[in-house]
Amino acid sequence: MIFTIAARELRSTFLSPIAWTLIGVTQIILTFITGSGIENYVRSIQPNLHMYLTPPNITEQIVVPQYMWLAIIMIVISPLLTMRVFSDERKNKTLALLVSAPISMTEIVIGKYLGLLAIAGIMLVTYTILPLSLLFFGELDFGLLFSSILGVFLLMAACMAIGLFFSSLTANPLISAMLSFFLILLMSILIFVTSESPDVFSLADISLFQHLMAFVSGLFSTHDLMYYLIIISAFLILAIRRLDSDRLQH
Amino acid sequence: MNQEILIKAQHLSRHFGPTVAVNNIEFELHRGEIVGFLGPNGAGKSTSMQMITGNLAPTTGSVEVCGIDLLEKPKQAKAHIGYLPEQPPVYKELTVDEYLKFCARINRMDKINVSAAVDNAKQRCGLTKVGQRLIGNLSKGYQQRVGIAQAIIHSPAIIVLDEPTVGLDPIQIREIRSLIRELGEEHGVILSTHILPEVQMTCDRVQIIRSGQLVYQDSMENLTQQFHGSCAVIGLGEEIAEDKISALPAVASVERLAPKRWRLLFDDNTDTIQQVAKQIVDNGWGLTELVPEQKSLEDIFLDITTSEEEHSPAEDDAA
Numbered sequence: 001m002i003f004t005i006a007a008r009e010l011r012s013t014f015l016s017p018i019a020w021t022l023i024g025v026t027q028i029i030l031t032f033i034t035g036s037g038i039e040n041y042v043r044s045i046q047p048n049l050h051m052y053l054t055p056p057n058i059t060e061q062i063v064v065p066q067y068m069w070l071a072i073i074m075i076v077i078s079p080l081l082t083m084r085v086f087s088d089e090r091k092n093k094t095l096a097l098l099v100s101a102p103i104s105m106t107e108i109v110i111g112k113y114l115g116l117l118a119i120a121g122i123m124l125v126t127y128t129i130l131p132l133s134l135l136f137f138g139e140l141d142f143g144l145l146f147s148s149i150l151g152v153f154l155l156m157a158a159c160m161a162i163g164l165f166f167s168s169l170t171a172n173p174l175i176s177a178m179l180s181f182f183l184i185l186l187m188s189i190l191i192f193v194t195s196e197s198p199d200v201f202s203l204a205d206i207s208l209f210q211h212l213m214a215f216v217s218g219l220f221s222t223h224d225l226m227y228y229l230i231i232i233s234a235f236l237i238l239a240i241r242r243l244d245s246d247r248l249q250h
Numbered sequence: 251m252n253q254e255i256l257i258k259a260q261h262l263s264r265h266f267g268p269t270v271a272v273n274n275i276e277f278e279l280h281r282g283e284i285v286g287f288l289g290p291n292g293a294g295k296s297t298s299m300q301m302i303t304g305n306l307a308p309t310t311g312s313v314e315v316c317g318i319d320l321l322e323k324p325k326q327a328k329a330h331i332g333y334l335p336e337q338p339p340v341y342k343e344l345t346v347d348e349y350l351k352f353c354a355r356i357n358r359m360d361k362i363n364v365s366a367a368v369d370n371a372k373q374r375c376g377l378t379k380v381g382q383r384l385i386g387n388l389s390k391g392y393q394q395r396v397g398i399a400q401a402i403i404h405s406p407a408i409i410v411l412d413e414p415t416v417g418l419d420p421i422q423i424r425e426i427r428s429l430i431r432e433l434g435e436e437h438g439v440i441l442s443t444h445i446l447p448e449v450q451m452t453c454d455r456v457q458i459i460r461s462g463q464l465v466y467q468d469s470m471e472n473l474t475q476q477f478h479g480s481c482a483v484i485g486l487g488e489e490i491a492e493d494k495i496s497a498l499p500a501v502a503s504v505e506r507l508a509p510k511r512w513r514l515l516f517d518d519n520t521d522t523i524q525q526v527a528k529q530i531v532d533n534g535w536g537l538t539e540l541v542p543e544q545k546s547l548e549d550i551f552l553d554i555t556t557s558e559e560e561h562s563p564a565e566d567d568a569a
Binding site: 005100 | 306326400
């Protein structure tokens with residue numbers, strides 16, 4: 001059941017021009033970023049390689065910045081990808097179809113969320129063609145590449161969960177996109193909050209980007225993994241409760 | 251008729267804040283029966299339908315679907331229900347085939363049975379030719395049919411249709427009504443509508459709901475019998491004083507329709523027409539016309555729904 005809903009979600013997403021446009025435009029931007037990364041490397045780093053004790057590799061210099069930019073772009077485009085997930089069902093009154101079927105609200109929400117994750121996966125695969133093309137000219141640090149991909153995927157997954165929750169609140173996709181954009185942006189810029197000591201809790205600890213840093217430096221940290229899993233489950237549970245409450249007495 | 255009880259609703263009520271949309275409704279649905287749920291706009295029809303199908307939790311009361319409690323075991327209970335809401339819940343970006351396949355799958359049908367079920371539903375609803383078309387490009391009538399196909403695809407025991415003929419042309423309405431009759435032979439059907447002829451033509455039993463309360467409940471047969479021949483229109487050759495006419499046997503009241511035409515209302519309906527005709531002829535009034543009239547469902551409906559109008563009207567939240 002869950003996969004039927006996920007497949008329907010994925011199909012409907014790619015039947016609308018929004019997903020195609022967003023993926024295409026992002027691809028163009030990332031290509032420019034990678035291109036300028038290569039240019040920068042060839043002009044200013046390659047001629048001076050003999051001056052470094054540990055010379056910087058192309059994965060660090062070109063690939064990681066590409067994924068960091070992808071993460072930043074996701075702040076803007078993930079709300080646009082998630083806005084219609086439940087808003088459209090509310091607007092077109094199709095939610096009754098799912099609610100009347102013998103499936104639970106949890107299955108509906110998880111099904112839809114898996115559909116969104118599949119979109120995130122498809123995006124990451126297309127964007128990973130760029131770094132892989134560098135294999136023609138040199139070697140990549142695959143450990144760093146995979147941990148970066150994993151980190152960005154977790155960040156996208158968290159953004160999608162937040163967007164899915166806001167989409168469950170309203171029948172208006174625009175409002176859902178705005179609300180999720182503001183929350184994701186807020187949770188991203190919290191990284192700039194400085195704390196007095198690393199042991200004391202600071203607002204930066206709840207930043208979506210703070211926890212990406214370990215992954216893009218090649219470190220697989222369960223601490224950061226847990227952070228993303230908690231964010232994801234929290235917002236999915238909120239969405240399930242929100243949709244269940246439609247039925248119940250207020 | 252098989253007397254297996256499909257739906258048993260007890261003490262159903264639903265409040266929306268201070269308004270009471272549905273107040274203590276009780277009814278049963280048997281297999282092989284079509285029940286018409288009749289009421290003016292905002293009477294609580296849709297709210298009742300939503301509660302029966304598990305789209306809305308009742309404030310009080312319980313619903314049993316094929317012996318399974320809808321609130322305790324929603325998954326098992328919902329498997330027996332096909333529901334067409336007021337607005338057909340169709341995904342406009344999918345084709346009819348894709349959509350029906352999806353509906354079959356979310357109703358937990360096995361993969362191998364899906365395509366047969368889709369073909370069957372399409373055939374019953376006259377959708378065979380539009381299988382490859384996008385639902386969004388279909389006319390309102392066809393979208394409505396897709397909605398009905400969706401409700402019957404998993405051949406549920408109970409089919410709940412909320413105003414299924416809204417927005418259809420007369421030919422389509424006739425087709426849908428015959429489809430409903432056909433469905434009523436093996437399933438239990440609940441039909442909510444405010445169109446009276448629809449109920450008269452399709453339903454076995456009528457329930458009239460007003461301001462959230464069930465105010466009338468009887469079989470169609472009893473209804474027609476009860477009100478048959480209870481009034482008649484007569485035309486006479488000359489003007490006769492009204493008090494003379496009301497002296498005719500069993501006449502309760504007289505209403506003047508036009509010069510030389512009156513409507514008579516009888517207080518009992520056994521053979522009165524014969525006696526009246528005989529009396530008029532005996533009086534030599536020159537009988538030109540005598541048409542027994544059936545009190546229609548419309549009259550009953552208006553009687554029931556307009557009386558006590560001041561009685562706290564509850565608004566139906568159709569959302």
